[in-house]
Amino acid sequence: MSQSPLISVSYISKATQDMGVLALMRLTDQAVQLNQKLGLTGALFYENQHFGQILEGPRTEVTKMWERIQRDPRHHQVRLLKMEEIGERSFTAWSMRFFLAKEIIAKMPNLTSVLDGLPENDVELLRLMRIAAE
Numbered sequence: 428m429s430q431s432p433l434i435s436v437s438y439i440s441k442a443t444q445d446m447g448v449l450a451l452m453r454l455t456d457q458a459v460q461l462n463q464k465l466g467l468t469g470a471l472f473y474e475n476q477h478f479g480q481i482l483e484g485p486r487t488e489v490t491k492m493w494e495r496i497q498r499d500p501r502h503h504q505v506r507l508l509k510m511e512e513i514g515e516r517s518f519t520a521w522s523m524r525f526f527l528a529k530e531i532i533a534k535m536p537n538l539t540s541v542l543d544g545l546p547e548n549d550v551e552l553l554r555l556m557r558i559a560a561e
């Protein structure tokens with residue numbers, strides 16, 4: 428596995444079509460398998476045609492995957508929240524942990540309102556995604 432420093436990338440985006448359960452499972456399966464091979468970990472959120480994702484791992488792999496993800500026709504309006512070097516991973520056990528935001532809305536009603544993605548909400552959104560994934 429690569430020795431490059433660990434970084435994390437977080438973004439939000441909008442699904443180009445309403446994703447059914449099957450499409451979400453296919454996407455997550457694909458992500459889990461490839462992430463395992465590449466040493467990537469993270470969390471993926473989906474609610475009402477909005478995605479949110481935190482992806483972490485060696486810089487080289489994360490950067491390549493980030494390029495790939497941005498080109499994926501299943502979503503658009505991909506907006507980077509943060510890209511930063513990290514000392515350690517937050518999602519050691521998960522090659523990609525998937526959340527339907529509905530599951531966590533009871534805990535955090537703010538999440539859906541900020542998932543709609545006004546730029547001034549970026550910091551709050553990232554904070555909520557991290558808390559939700561804890």
Ligand SMILES: Cc1cc2nc3c(=O)[nH]c(=O)nc-3n(C[C@H](O)[C@H](O)[C@H](O)COP(=O)(O)O)c2cc1C
Nearest residue numbers: 457458459461462478480482495496499501502523
């Ligand atoms: C919202 C979203 C998140 C994704 N996250 C990952 C991921 O974490 N890991 C992954 O391998 N692919 C992810 N993908 C899929 C990639 O964009 C891409 O389809 C996959 O890596 C296979 O690459 P290929 O189509 O070039 O073979 C994601 C796609 C979307 C739409």
